[in-house]
Amino acid sequence: MNNSKVLKVAVIGVGAMGRNHVRSYSSLHGVRLVGVADVNEKQGRKIAKSYHTRFYTRYLDLIETEKPQAVSIVVPTSLHYQVSMDCIKRGISVLVEKPLTSTIGEAKKLVCEAKKRKVVLLAGHIERYNPVIVKLQKLINSGEFGDILSIVVKRVGLYPPRISDVNVVTDLAVHDLDIICSLLGKTPSKIYARGGKVLNNKRIDHAEIFLDFNRLSCFIQVNWITPVKIRTLSITGKKGYAEIDYVAQKLDIYKSNNNTGQPAGFQEFLSKFGSPRKEQIRLKGEEPLRLELEDFIQAVLLKRPTLVTPEEGVRAVILSQAVLKSITKNKPIILKYP
Ligand SMILES: NC(=O)c1ccc[n+]([C@@H]2O[C@H](COP(=O)([O-])OP(=O)(O)OC[C@H]3O[C@@H](n4cnc5c(N)ncnc54)[C@H](O)[C@@H]3O)[C@@H](O)[C@H]2O)c1
Numbered sequence: 001m002n003n004s005k006v007l008k009v010a011v012i013g014v015g016a017m018g019r020n021h022v023r024s025y026s027s028l029h030g031v032r033l034v035g036v037a038d039v040n041e042k043q044g045r046k047i048a049k050s051y052h053t054r055f056y057t058r059y060l061d062l063i064e065t066e067k068p069q070a071v072s073i074v075v076p077t078s079l080h081y082q083v084s085m086d087c088i089k090r091g092i093s094v095l096v097e098k099p100l101t102s103t104i105g106e107a108k109k110l111v112c113e114a115k116k117r118k119v120v121l122l123a124g125h126i127e128r129y130n131p132v133i134v135k136l137q138k139l140i141n142s143g144e145f146g147d148i149l150s151i152v153v154k155r156v157g158l159y160p161p162r163i164s165d166v167n168v169v170t171d172l173a174v175h176d177l178d179i180i181c182s183l184l185g186k187t188p189s190k191i192y193a194r195g196g197k198v199l200n201n202k203r204i205d206h207a208e209i210f211l212d213f214n215r216l217s218c219f220i221q222v223n224w225i226t227p228v229k230i231r232t233l234s235i236t237g238k239k240g241y242a243e244i245d246y247v248a249q250k251l252d253i254y255k256s257n258n259n260t261g262q263p264a265g266f267q268e269f270l271s272k273f274g275s276p277r278k279e280q281i282r283l284k285g286e287e288p289l290r291l292e293l294e295d296f297i298q299a300v301l302l303k304r305p306t307l308v309t310p311e312e313g314v315r316a317v318i319l320s321q322a323v324l325k326s327i328t329k330n331k332p333i334i335l336k337y338p
Helices: 016-026 040-048 058-068 079-086 102-118 132-142 168-183 266-274 288-302 311-331
Strands: 007-010 029-038 071-073 093-097 122-124 150-158 188-195 206-212 217-223 229-239 240-245 251-253 277-282
Touching: 007 016, 007 040, 007 288, 016 029, 016 040, 016 071, 016 240, 016 288, 029 058, 058 079, 071 079, 079 093, 079 102, 093 288, 102 122, 102 217, 122 288, 122 311, 132 168, 132 206, 132 229, 132 240, 132 251, 150 168, 168 188, 168 206, 168 217, 168 229, 168 311, 188 229, 188 311
Parallel strands: 007 029, 007 071, 071 093, 093 122, 150 217
Antiparallel strands: 150 229, 188 206, 206 217, 229 240, 240 251, 251 277
C-alpha cells in the first residue's frame, strides 16, 4: 500500500479485549500503531513493549502527542462516552467496543458529534463480522428459508471475573439484540424479559428475553451461570431450518423431505419425517475482530460507511435498555423506535 495511505492508529485501554485490538492492528497492512494508553501502567507498558509502540497513562497525552487518525476505545463501558467524545472532538475516527455507551442519550450525542466532525464512528458489534453470520445473512436474503417464523439464541457460560461495570444484558445480550435485528432487517415492536441476580448479588446475571416482531418471534437466553460456554443461534423459516455455532463457525441447514399427506405406516413416517435433508457448511475460521478492524480502517481511508452503522449502535443501546426496564418493572415494553 502507498505509504501516504498508512493510517496512524492507537488503542485506548489494553485489558482483556484491548490487547486483541493491539495484536490485530500489529498484523494488518496499511496501519501504523503509534501508541497505547492505559491507567494500569504495569500492564500497559508490557503490551506496548511487546508490540514495539509507545505507552501513555493518560489517553489525552497519547492523542495530542501521537495524533492518530483512528483509535480503538476498549475501556470499561461506563467510560465509552467520555473517551469517545474526547477523540471525536479532535477529529479522530473511533471504533468503540460494544455497547456504544451506557445510556441512549450519550449514544445519540456521539452519533451527532461524529456526523458533525465527519469522522467514522463504529460500535464494536463484532458478531456482525463473524463469517457464519455473514453467510446466514446471505442465505436469508436469498430466500433459502422462506418467510422467517422465529429465531432462538443461547449465549451462556460462567461469569468472567474481568467484568465490573455491566450486567449480562449490556454485556452479552446486546450482541444478539443487534444480530437479530440485522438478520431480519427490522426492529421488534415489543420486548418482554425476565432475569435476576442468582450467583452474583451485584448485577443481573441471567436474562430470558422475548422479542415480538408481530408476525415472528425471537427468544434470547443469556447468562453467567451455565457451566459450559454455548454460543448458538437457530432460525426457523417456512422452507427450512438452520443452526449456527458462533465459535466453531458451523452452519447446519435442514430441509424437510416431502412430508405432506398421512404416512401409511411407521417406516414411511420415519423416511418422511425422520431424516431431513441436511447440508453442513464449515467456514474457514477467519477472526471476526480482524475483519471488523479492516472494515474500520477501510471506512476511514476510503470515507465509506462501515458494516455496522452508528444508528445501529444506538439501536442496540435502546433495545438493551428496554430489556432492563422490562426485567425491573416485570412488564412488556412497547418500543417506539425506529
Ligand atoms: N466485542 C466483544 O466481544 C467484547 C469482548 C470483551 C469485552 N468487550 C468490551 O471491551 C471493553 C473492555 O472490556 P475488557 O474485558 O477488555 O475490560 P478490562 O477491564 O480487561 O480492560 C479495560 C482496560 O481499560 C483500562 N482503563 C480504565 N480506565 C481507563 C482510562 N481512563 N484510560 C485508559 N485506560 C483505562 C483498564 O486499566 C483496563 O486495562 C468493554 O466495553 C467490553 O464490553 C467486548
